Every structure is written in structure tokens, then in C-alpha cells.
Amino acid sequence: MKYFKLLLSLAITIALIVALGSKIGQIPPFGKFLNPFTGFWQNAENVKAWKDEESSLDGLKEEVKVYFDDRLVPHVFAKNDEDLYYMQGYITAKFRLWQMEVQTHNAAGRVSEVAGEKALENDRLQRRIGMGYGAEKAEDFIKQDEPSRKLIAAYSNGVNAYIKNLKPKDYPLEYKLLDYSPEEWKPIKVALLLKNMANMLSVYEYDIENTNFIAKFGEENFGKLYPDFWPGDDPIIPIGTKYETPNTKSETNKTAEVRNLKSEMYANVLQKPDEINGSNNWAVSGTKTKSGKPILCNDPHLQLSLPSIWYEMHLVSPGMNVYGATLPGSPAVIIGFNDSISWGVTNAGRDVRDWYKLKFKDDSKNEYEYNGQWVNTEKRVEHYKVRGTAERIDTVLYTRFGPVVFDDSFGIAESKKYLAMRWTAHLPSNEFKTFYELNQGKNHDDYINALKTYTCPAQNFVFASRSGDIAIKEQGKFPIRNKATEQGKYLSDGTTSKDEWTDFIPAEANPHIENPERGFVSSANQHPTDSTYPYYYPGVGVYEQFRNRRINKLLADGKEIDVDFMKKMQNDNYNLFAQEALPIMLHCLDMSKVNSAFKPAIDKMLTWDYYDNPDSKAAVYFEEWWSTLRDWLWDEMSDPTYPMKRPNQMVTIKFLQTDSTSDFYDNKATRQKEKRNDIVTYSFQLAMQNIMEEYHHPDSIIDWGTHKATKVAHLAKQDAFSSLNVYNGGNNGIINATNGTHGPSWRMIVDEGAMKGYVVYPGGQSGNPGSKFYDNMVSSWARGEYFEANFVKQGDELGNKKLFTSTYKPK
Amino acid sequence: MKNFLLSIILTSIVSLLLQLFLPWWIIAVVAFVVAYFIKQNSIMAFLSAFTAIFLLWTIYAYMLSSANDNILVAKVAELMKALTKGSTTTLYLITGMVGGLVAGFGALTGSLAGKLK
Numbered sequence: 026m027k028y029f030k031l032l033l034s035l036a037i038t039i040a041l042i043v044a045l046g047s048k049i050g051q052i053p054p055f056g057k058f059l060n061p062f063t064g065f066w067q068n069a070e071n072v073k074a075w076k077d078e079e080s081s082l083d084g085l086k087e088e089v090k091v092y093f094d095d096r097l098v099p100h101v102f103a104k105n106d107e108d109l110y111y112m113q114g115y116i117t118a119k120f121r122l123w124q125m126e127v128q129t130h131n132a133a134g135r136v137s138e139v140a141g142e143k144a145l146e147n148d149r150l151q152r153r154i155g156m157g158y159g160a161e162k163a164e165d166f167i168k169q170d171e172p173s174r175k176l177i178a179a180y181s182n183g184v185n186a187y188i189k190n191l192k193p194k195d196y197p198l199e200y201k202l203l204d205y206s207p208e209e210w211k212p213i214k215v216a217l218l219l220k221n222m223a224n225m226l227s228v229y230e231y232d233i234e235n236t237n238f239i240a241k242f243g244e245e246n247f248g249k250l251y252p253d254f255w256p257g258d259d260p261i262i263p264i265g266t267k268y269e270t271p272n273t274k275s276e277t278n279k280t281a282e283v284r285n286l287k288s289e290m291y292a293n294v295l296q297k298p299d300e301i302n303g304s305n306n307w308a309v310s311g312t313k314t315k316s317g318k319p320i321l322c323n324d325p326h327l328q329l330s331l332p333s334i335w336y337e338m339h340l341v342s343p344g345m346n347v348y349g350a351t352l353p354g355s356p357a358v359i360i361g362f363n364d365s366i367s368w369g370v371t372n373a374g375r376d377v378r379d380w381y382k383l384k385f386k387d388d389s390k391n392e393y394e395y396n397g398q399w400v401n402t403e404k405r406v407e408h409y410k411v412r413g414t415a416e417r418i419d420t421v422l423y424t425r426f427g428p429v430v431f432d433d434s435f436g437i438a439e440s441k442k443y444l445a446m447r448w449t450a451h452l453p454s455n456e457f458k459t460f461y462e463l464n465q466g467k468n469h470d471d472y473i474n475a476l477k478t479y480t481c482p483a484q485n486f487v488f489a490s491r492s493g494d495i496a497i498k499e500q501g502k503f504p505i506r507n508k509a510t511e512q513g514k515y516l517s518d519g520t521t522s523k524d525e526w527t528d529f530i531p532a533e534a535n536p537h538i539e540n541p542e543r544g545f546v547s548s549a550n551q552h553p554t555d556s557t558y559p560y561y562y563p564g565v566g567v568y569e570q571f572r573n574r575r576i577n578k579l580l581a582d583g584k585e586i587d588v589d590f591m592k593k594m595q596n597d598n599y600n601l602f603a604q605e606a607l608p609i610m611l612h613c614l615d616m617s618k619v620n621s622a623f624k625p626a627i628d629k630m631l632t633w634d635y636y637d638n639p640d641s642k643a644a645v646y647f648e649e650w651w652s653t654l655r656d657w658l659w660d661e662m663s664d665p666t667y668p669m670k671r672p673n674q675m676v677t678i679k680f681l682q683t684d685s686t687s688d689f690y691d692n693k694a695t696r697q698k699e700k701r702n703d704i705v706t707y708s709f710q711l712a713m714q715n716i717m718e719e720y721h722h723p724d725s726i727i728d729w730g731t732h733k734a735t736k737v738a739h740l741a742k743q744d745a746f747s748s749l750n751v752y753n754g755g756n757n758g759i760i761n762a763t764n765g766t767h768g769p770s771w772r773m774i775v776d777e778g779a780m781k782g783y784v785v786y787p788g789g790q791s792g793n794p795g796s797k798f799y800d801n802m803v804s805s806w807a808r809g810e811y812f813e814a815n816f817v818k819q820g821d822e823l824g825n826k827k828l829f830t831s832t833y834k835p836k
Numbered sequence: 837m838k839n840f841l842l843s844i845i846l847t848s849i850v851s852l853l854l855q856l857f858l859p860w861w862i863i864a865v866v867a868f869v870v871a872y873f874i875k876q877n878s879i880m881a882f883l884s885a886f887t888a889i890f891l892l893w894t895i896y897a898y899m900l901s902s903a904n905d906n907i908l909v910a911k912v913a914e915l916m917k918a919l920t921k922g923s924t925t926t927l928y929l930i931t932g933m934v935g936g937l938v939a940g941f942g943a944l945t946g947s948l949a950g951k952l953k
Contacts, residue, residue, distance in 0.1 A: 031948040038868075038941040042861040045934060056938065059931045060860040061897040065912055066931075069904035198908075202915075745915035795908030 048204040058201055063194040065201055068795040075829040084111060084182045085835040091116060092820035093828045096812060097790035097798040100339040102820055107179040109342040110356040112833065114183025114210070117336055121353040121792040122187070122207055123197040124332045127740060129214040129354060132156050132221040134407070139205050141412040152407045153421050153435055154295070155428040156220045159451045163216040166453035173458050177212045180356040184210035198794055199741055215457065218354035223450035225298050225327070227482035227501070229567045230376040233294045233444075234670040236516040238662070239287040241669075250672040250680070253556070253564030258675075259574045260552040261485060261497060262536045263543065271534060271559050284518040286382055290667040291516065293436040293444060299767050300567050302327055304371035305595070305760060306487040307547035307576060308495040310540060315587045316778030319489035322591050323360055323369025324769035326762045329737040331747060331800055333788025335359075335771045339816065340464070347464040348782055348816050350771045353792075357460040360773060362782055362816075365467045366490045367775035371548045373483035373499050376563045377449040379512075379526070381426035381519030385443060390432065393424055394520045400425070426519045427451060445519055447526060449502050454480030469494045469539060476500040477532045485548035491777045497546035498537040499553045503530045508561035530560050545580040549573040549760075570675040571601040571758040588783060591774045596761050596809035598637045598754040602674055603647050607633075609681045610650065613705035623713040637761075639730025639754040648729070648756060649716055654708035657692050674758065681705075730754060733765055737787050737803060739794070746794040751787070753807040761809075772811065782814035839876050840884050846870045847888035847939065852896075863889050863935060864942030871946030878947040885943030890936035894928050 045056030058064045075093070087104040089112045094100065099116045103109035118125065130136050134151035136144040151157075167173050188207050200206060239247050304325040311317040327334055335350040340358060349361015360369050385402075386392040392399035402422040409417040422429040426445040430436070455478060462475035472488045476498055479486075483501020488494070504526040506512040517524035536553040538546060551573035552564065579594055580586075607630060619627070626646045633643035655671065662669040672680070680687070685701040692699055692707075699707070720727050730752040739746035755761030755768065762768055774783040787806040791798040805812070815826055847870045851863045867885035876884065901909045906924065913920045913927045920926040 027948070027952060031945065031952070034941060034945040034948055038864055038938070038945050041938050041941055042864060045938065046861065055930075055934050056860050059893075059934050060855070061893055061900055061931070062855040063860060065908065066897045066900045069900045069908040071903040072905050072907075073903070743915060745911045745917075794911050795904060797905065797907060799907075 053202050054204050057204065065198055065795075067194045068198045068201070068793055070791070070793060070796040072797050077830045077832075079832040079834070081834040081836045082115070082186050083836045084186060085833060087835065089833045090820055091831045091833070092823055093831070094815050094823055094826045095828055096337075096802070097828065098337045098339065098815070100341070100815065100817065100820060100823070102341045104343065106176060106342050106344065109340055109345070110176045110180040111183035111186070113338065113340060113351070113356055114180040115187045115833075116183075116338075117351070117353050118184040118187040118210070120790060121332055121336055122184075123199045124740060124792050125184070125210070125214075125218075125354040126207055127199070128221055129217040132160065132217040132224070134409070137409055137411045139203055139412060142414060145409060145411055145417065148409055149407075149419055149435060150295075151224075152419065153428060153430045154224070154446060155421075155423075155448070155451050156217070156224065157407075158405065158423070158428065159223070159448075160213055160216040160220050162451060162453045163219065163455065164213045167212075167216070167455045167457065170455060170458060173455055173461070174212075176356055176461065177215050177457060180215065181210050181212045197792065203741070215355050218352060219456050220450055222352070223482040225302060225482075226372045226374075227377050227448075227450060228295065228297060229374045230378045230380075230513070230563070231565050231670045232380040232514065232516050233291045234668055235514055235565060236287050237290045237667045238669045239515070240290045241667070242661070244287075250676055251565045251670075252676065254552065255570070255675050255679070258552055258555075258568075258570065259577050260554050261499065261546075261548045261573075262538050262554045262558075263541065264555045266538065266554075268554070268557060268559050269534070284520070286516045286518060291442055291444070292439050292666055292668075293431040293442070294668045295430070299328065300757070302372060302767065303374070303550035303567070303569060303572075303762065305547075305549045305572060305576060305762070305769075306369040306371045306485065306497075307545060307580060308487050308489040308497070309545040309580060309583070309586055310495045311493050311778075313544040313580075313583060313586050314778065315585045316776065318491065318776070318778030319493060319495050320586060320588065320591055320777065321362070321367040321369060321487060321489035321495075321775045322595060322773065323371070323487065324595055324772045325360065325370060325372075326768055327770040328767050329735070329763075329770060329787050331737050331739050331788055331794075332792035333770065333786050335786050335788070337784065337786070337790060339814070345465045346818065348814050349773065350784075350786070355457065355460075357457060357464050359460055360771060361464075362775045363464060363466070364491070364780065366463075366472060366488065367777065367782075368463055368466075368472065368489075369487050369773060370484040371487075372550055373485055373501055373553065374550050374567050375483050375499070375501065375503055375553070376513050377481065377483060377501065377503060379447045379504075379517055379524075381424075381445045381447065381517045381524070383424060383426070383429065383443040383445050383519040384441075390422055390429075390443075395425065396521055402429075424519070426525070444516075449481040449483075449504070452480055452502055454478070454502070456480065468492060469496055472496065473498070473537075485553070487546060487548065489775065489777055491780065493777075494540055495546050496537065496539040497548055499535050499548075500532065501535075503535070503560070503562065504528075505530055506561045506563075511561070511563065514563040514565060534560065543581065545577075547573070547576050547580060549576055565670070568673075569758070570673060572760055572762065575599055575601045575760055588774055588776050588781075592783070592809065592811060594760065595769070595772050595774070596755075598759055598761050600635045600637045600644070600647075600756065600759050602758045603633075603637075603644075603651075604635045606651065606674070606678050606681075607635075607647060609678060610654065610705055610709075613681065613702045614709055615702050615706040618706050618710075620710060620713070622717075623710070626713055626716075637729055637754050637756050637759055639728060639752055641729045641754070642727065644729035644754075644756075645716065645727055645732045646713070649712040650709050653712040653715075654705060657704050657708045657711075658690065660692050660694065661689060733763075735763055735765055735768065735807075737800070738766065748787070748800050748803045751803060751807050769806075772806070774811065780816065782816055783811040784814055785811045839874050840880055843870050843874050843876065843881065843884035843943075844888040844891075846874070847885050847943070848892045851889060851892055851939070860935075861938060863939045867939040867942035868946035868949070871943035872950040875950065876947065878944055878951075881943040881947035882940040886936035886940035889939035890932035893935040894932040897928060897931050
């Protein structure tokens with residue numbers, strides 16, 4: 026009996042230790058997680074603990090000083106560039122390690138190593154679209170440029186120096202929650218991170234969606250609903266600008282017959298990221314500013330996340346003094362300014378990804394047809410070390426048209442519809458070099474030189490210099506496309522070379538303008554050019570139709586522009602789309618059928634000033650009505666089996682204005698056949714009913730800021746670590762492009778006259794949910810406030826803005 | 837009573853020191869050893885170890901959290917809402933109980949082993 030009791034007690038003790046030490050399903054290991062010596066309590070950062078510190082690190086060449094200011098922005102002062110990037114890696118890891126790793130794990134298709142089986146399908150997808158393959162090509166290419174290789178290696182060494190000294194109690198909270206440990210940082214992860222950006226930003230193509238539409242509704246309808254250009258548009262390069270005729274004329278005008286693949290529909294498409302992934306940037310010349318010197322502005326719109334996608338830094342070495350937003354996981358400043366120039370980016374959104382339908386010789390898929398011959402496929406075997414289960418294997422076939430994303434082993438099973446994907450993110454490239462050169466650029470020539478080799482994701486780089494120049498250039502590698510066949514707009518033929526990419530548009534021919542007469546340059550993801558640009562590009566993408574026109578109007582009207590003008594402008598909530606859409610929507614509304622309880626909503630909209638301000642109620646009615654109308658009107662394009670893209674807003678307004686009887690008005694889910702006014706009226710009724718049900722008192726309690734309830738979500742989707750219900754205005758198509766989940770992820774204004782920068786982002790410098798610097802800027806951001814960047818020449822100049830200094834010495 | 841208090845003091849102090857560099861479950865080993873050498877009835881051995889670690893863990897957690905202006909404890913209580921209903925007090929109690937139980941069973945085992953002699 027004594028022994029039995031002893032053994033039982035021992036067994037219970039061991040069982041408790043094992044159970045509380047392991048992660049069970051979603052539940053963290055309680056013993057590990059809750060004990061205050063190594064568990065989450067250790068991440069409860071002492072709010073007053075900031076004090077000067079000194080340490081020595083392996084691999085540093087000389088002493089580096091890092092001054093942290095009162096927002097925890099590091100000002101890194103190094104004596105050479107290798108030390109500078111080493112320290113950038115070290116400091117970024119110190120505050121953002123988990124984020125750096127999870128983002129690159131995601132790019133590499135390795136999340137299932139941490140999250141288990143449920144992440145496997147997404148991991149497979151990442152690998153089948155060749156993220157790792159692209160990163161490997163980039164890494165090989167970077168190695169050919171010794172300075173780039175050396176500096177990326179220095180950055181990686183810095184990250185690893187931090188990881189090496191890390192004890193389990195110091196692990197970022199998410200490691201403890203998910204019960205795993207950080208791994209060594211390798212240089213390829215820098216490339217993976219850029220592929221992650223490419224996969225967010227350079228994927229706006231609708232080849233298969235367009236093909237499906239034509240197969241179902243015909244070419245004529247397609248031409249009407251998906252025009253390449255539309256009247257009244259306002260491209261980045263102003264209308265009427267003359268372009269040089271390319272010498273490769275034969276390329277752009279070739280008229281090879283291509284196989285028509287538009288008679289069949291396809292079930293497999295890749296999910297597109299939010300269409301609001303875009304941005305604004307502009308620069309005004311001294312002729313329009315109070316100071317007589319340029320002002321540059323940029324706000325990239327991305328998914329709002331905690332930790333934020335950006336990490337603010339100031340990097341100083343003998344050859345460089347640069348300030349701005351960095352991407353955790355990549356050396357250099359991505360958007361920012363130095364003492365001579367400033368620059369910012371918006372997404373180009375150009376179609377740089379094409380789909381090819383392949384024909385294999387037999388089920389082995391060892392050979393595919395190309396110009397009448399059988400060519401061997403290459404096989405890349407992908408291994409997945411799925412947590413909690415056995416290793417999985419997936420073989421991806423590679424062809425001259427890129428990886429075969431959809432075949433019998435992936436996607437919805439469709440007989441013989443093998444789709445390969447050609448993408449500029451698979452080209453050998455070195456984006457780091459562009460940013461490194463921009464960071465130390467002095468003038469317009471340096472800027473143009475820096476951009477020359479930049480490949481993917483294509484961006485509109487806006488530029489301003491202290492010496493008074495402004496410019497904008499769309500840069501990326503763009504395939505030369507066949508205009509006659511509208512190559513790249515639809516599914517392409519993968520059995521011949523006729524649809525194949527042969528060459529790329531030379532960097533000199535990419536849209537560019539310097540010091541234009543109108544005194545400003547701008548971009549907001551609209552068309553880069555008008556239709557006279559000599560190189561064809563599909564216009565069915567996500568080209569913006571409203572933000573751009575609003576920006577250009579404000580800048581054209583603006584005089585004596587100063588920083589306050591720009592602050593107001595970046596936070597402008599004017600809804601140009603509503604201004605253009607609401608009159609026709611109200612015109613089509615059949616008042617005899619409108620429920621009288623909803624009439625106050627109409628009155629609100631009739632007196633609306635078209636600002637989506639947080640306290641606006643009319644904005645709630647309009648936005649809900651519009652989104653219901655869009656769903657009902659374009660229900661034909663919501664077939665879950667064969668995906669299509671809905672026509673854009675500009676086209677929709679035109680359609681409502683000019684056609685009142687089209688078959689597209691009929692909602693297929695209802696028995697009767699609707700016409701325009703019916704659908705507009707029903708959608709109004711339904712939207713108002715929904716508002717009524719949600720709020721009970723539709724007229725008295727809701728406003729747009731509350732209704733929209735913007736969420737800055739934690740990267741592991743934990744609400745407890747997210748900023749919920751952030752009260753602010755704006756929406757898609759508005760300069761302040763903040764919807765419920767996406768928006769300006771960084772706002773920057775650079776005054777070249779005073780050499781000052783003003784910045785804010787919806788997050789905080791620390792990635793630790795237990796830090797007071799985790800989300801401390803969210804409310805300032807929501808209110809449209811900024812912080813002046815402490816762009817000092819020496820650390821001591823920080824004065825009482827200095828929180829603490831870290832001194833690092835070589836070991 | 838003397839042994840009860842002595843056990844609490846020994847278990848908590850030795851656990852405090854060892855946990856600075858050893859994994860969390862070392863508390864079970866400490867409690868086992870203390871209970872093996874300091875004779876008490878098994879229930880008292882369990883209770884003394886439970887009390888020692890319950891106090892050690894909750895007090896230390898409380899100190900860390902106070903210095904943090906309680907930013908994190910509120911978030912984790914929210915994260916573990918299913919258990920805590922969002923209450924930080926409950927989170928402290930769960931923390932103390934987890935440590936207390938493991939140490940308690942370690943002590944119970946130690947006490948039973950001590951009685952074999």
C-alpha cells in the first residue's frame with residue numbers, strides 16, 4: 026500500500042509536469058507559460074527600467090552607440106557601414122524578433138513547423154508559387170555583388186548576435202505562447218522578406234478571372250465592363266506627356282496568332298490581397314510651398330498589424346545619415362530621407378504575373394509541349410516538417426513558364442487544366458542595392474541610378490531634394506507585352522513561345538517625370554500613363570480612380586503649402602467616389618417603395634458634405650448602401666466555382682448612368698427580373714434594414730468611426746494583443762484610405778526647407794505586447810497627429826528626448 | 837507547525853534560487869527533497885509545498901506586473917478569457933495553483949518516500 030501510494034503520487038507529479046510543460050492544441054504549456062521566472066510574466070517590461078547600458082559583441086569592428094529617444098526610436102551611430110547594418114540587425118531583433126521570423130517563415134512556407142497541420146495548405150501554396158525558389162535566385166544574384174553580400178551578411182550577424190545571447194526567459198511572448206524557440210537568421214531570409222512584400226503587392230492580375238468572364242459573358246460585355254482606360258482619369262504622368270518611341274517596336278506590335286483559351290472556365294485562382302493595398306505619395310516643388318523648398322509626403326496602405334510592418338530607425342555612418350521606416354528583416358531604410366534627398370513609394374500595381382496553360386505528354390508530367398516538341402519538366406521536392414506529425418512531401422513542377430501551381434495534386438481537381446505561373450518575383454534581383462544607394466543619395470541622378478536595377482515589387486518612387494528637384498518614376502521589371510493579343514490580360518498558351526515573355530521594358534523607358542510645370546508629382550496607384558505610352562500593359566488591374574484625382578486637385582489648388590497643409594491632406598476624408606456615385610444612386614431610388622422609417626437616412630445623405638469623417642452618420646448609410654448595391658448588381662461575378670472580378674467603381678457609376686435595362690441588373694437569386702431602379706431600391710432597403718437590426722436606433726447612435734471599428738490586428742490574430750475599435754475616418758478610395766483592417770501603415774512628411782521629417786504609424790516601436798511602446802502611437806495616428814523625427818547629427822543633440830544609450834564594443 | 841513553516845521557507849527560498857537558472861519544474865524536485873527530510877504528515881507536506889510555491893509565484897508575478905503598470909497581465913487575462921473571464925486576479929490564482937499543485941505533489945511524493953525508511 027505504501028509503495029502504491031508513493032508510485033501513484035510520483036506518477037501524478039510526473040504527469041502534471043509533462044502536461045503543464047507541453048502545448049496541447051491551442052493551449053500554451055501552462056507551467057512554462059505561467060511561471061514568473063521564465064514564463065510570460067518576464068515579458069512584462071518594467072516601464073521605468075530604461076537606463077544606459079554597455080556590452081561587447083562578437084563581430085563588431087568598432088564601437089557603435091545607439092541612442093534611444095522618447096518613442097524608443099534608435100539612432101544608430103556607427104563608424105562604418107558593416108557595423109551600421111550589423112547593429113540594425115541586432116536592434117531590430119531586440120524589438121521585433123518574432124515578427125521577423127514569422128514573416129519569413131510565412132514566405133518560405135514553414136508556418137506548419139510552428140502551427141502544425143492547420144497551416145500546411147497555406148505553406149504548400151507559398152511554395153507552389155515559388156516563394157522560396159524566388160528567394161534562392163535573389164540570394165544567388167546578391168552574392169555576385171560583393172558590397173551587398175557583405176552588408177546583408179553583417180545584418181544577419183547582428184540578428185544572430187542577439188539571438189545567441191537570448192535566454193528562454195527573454196524570448197518574445199509569442200514564442201512562449203506557441204512554445205518554440207527562435208532559430209538562426211540566414212541571409213536568405215532577407216530575400217524571403219522581400220518576396221513576402223512582392224506577394225502582397227505585385228500580384229494584381231486577373232488573367233483567369235478575365236478568361237472566365239469572357240467564356241461566360243462574351244468579349245463585348247468584357248470590353249464594356251473592363252476597359253483598359255476610362256475617360257476623366259488622371260494618370261501619374263500627366264496626360265499629354267510625350268513618350269519616346271522604343272526601338273523594340275516590332276516587339277510591342279507583333280501580331281502572332283495565339284490559341285484562344287477564352288472558351289473555357291477555370292476554377293483555380295489565387296486569392297488576391299485586399300485591393301486597398303496601395304498608397305499615396307506626392308512631392309511639391311518650391312514654387313508651391315511657403316519655404317520655397319520641396320515637401321515630400323508618403324503613406325503606404327497595407328494591412329494594419331501589431332507589431333507594425335514598419336520599424337522606425339535613424340542610421341548614421343561616415344557616408345550616410347538616413348532616417349525613416351525600415352522593414353524588420355531587411356537592412357537599410359525603405360521609405361525615408363537623408364540630409365540631401367527624400368523618397369517614398371506607392372505600389373505600381375502593374376500586371377507582372379501571367380498564367381500559362383500547359384499540356385503534358387502523359388500522367389507522369391515529365392514532359393510538356395513547347396513549340397511542337399516535348400520538353401522536360403524540372404521537379405522540386407518540398408519537405409514540410411509539420412509540427413506534431415510526420416514530415417510531408419510535395420513535388421512542384423517547374424517549366425520555362427514558371428512553377429506549375431495548380432495540377433492534380435493541388436487546388437480544385439479539374440481535368441487537364443494545368444496552370445503555370447510566370448512572375449517577376451522569380452527573376453534574379455537585388456532590391457537591397459536600390460535602397461542602400463537611395464539611403465546615401467545626394468541628388469536626382471543618384472536616385473535614378475539607384476532605381477535602375479530595382480525589380481519587384483514594382484513601385485512608384487517619389488523624390489524630392491534639398492536642392493529643389495522633385496520627380497516620380499515607376500520602377501520595376503515589366504515584361505514587354507504584345508498589344509495586338511493583349512498578352513497577359515487572359516490565360517496564356519503554354520504550348521508555344523508566342524505568348525511568352527521575351528524581354529523587359531528598359532529602365533529608361535519606365536514612366537518618369539522630373540520638375541513638371543504644374544509644380545507637383547503624385548501617385549495613388551492609378552494608371553502610370555495615358556494610352557499613348559508606347560508599351561502595352563493590361564489596365565484591368567486595380568488602378569485607382571478617386572484618390573489620385575482628389576490629391577491632384579488639392580495640390581493644383583494649393584498655394585503657400587506648408588507642413589500643416591500636408592498633415593491635413595494626408596488625413597483628408599473627402600469621398601470623391603460618393604460625390605460621383607450618390608447622385609445617380611439617389612436618382613434611381615424609387616421613393617414610392619422606400620420604407621418611411623428609412624427616410625431620415627435619405628435626408629442625412631442629401632445634406633452630406635461627402636466627408637467620411639468619424640462623426641459622420643451619412644457616411645454609414647452611404648457606405649452600407651453602396652456595398653450592398655455592389656454585391657447585388659455584380660452578383661453574376663460572385664460565382665464561387667468560377668471566380669471573376671467585379672467591375673471597378675468608375676465603371677459602375679458609368680454603367681448606372683448610361684444603362685437602365687441591362688441583364689446584369691437582374692439578381693439571379695430572386696424570382697423576378699430586376700431592372701436598374703429595382704436593384705438600387707432593394708439594396709437601399711436591405712442596407713437600411715441591416716443597420717436597423719444592428720443598432721436598433723439607426724438615427725441616433727451610430728457614426729462612421731464607431732461603425733467602421735478599425736482594427737490593428739496582432740500578427741497571430743490574437744484580439745487580446747490587437748488594437749480594437751480604433752476611432753477614425755476615411756475608407757477605400759479616400760486619401761485617408763483607412764477601412765476596417767487596412768490603411769496608412771506609415772505617414773511621413775519631409776520638409777526639405779527646414780530639413781525636418783514628421784512621422785507616425787499605427788503601432789509602436791516594441792513588438793512586445795507587454796511594453797508600453799507596443800501600440801503607443803495608435804491613438805495619435807487615428808487623430809491625424811505626427812511626431813517630429815529627431816534627425817540629429819550627434820546623439821547628444823537629443824537632449825531630454827533621450828531615453829537611454831546603448832554602447833556596443835567589439836569583443 | 838514548526839516543520840510546516842520551515843518547509844514553506846526552505847521550499848520557497850531554494851526554489852527561488854534554483855529557478856533563476858533551472859527549468860520551472862525544478863520546484864517539484866525541491867519540494868520532494870524538502871518533504872523527504874523534514875518530517876510531516878503527507879497532507880501537511882503537500883500543503884506546505886503548495887503554499888510555498890503559490891506564494892512565491894504569485895508574489896513574484898505581482899512584483900513584475902506592478903513594475904509594468906499591469907499592461908501585460910490585463911492582456912494575458914483577456915487572452916485566456918475562457919479560464920479567467922478577463923479577471924487578472926483569476927490569472928494570479930491560476931498561476932499560483934499551477935505552481936502549487938506541481939510542488940504539492942512533489943512534496944507528497946517526497947513525504948511518502950521518506951516514510952519508507
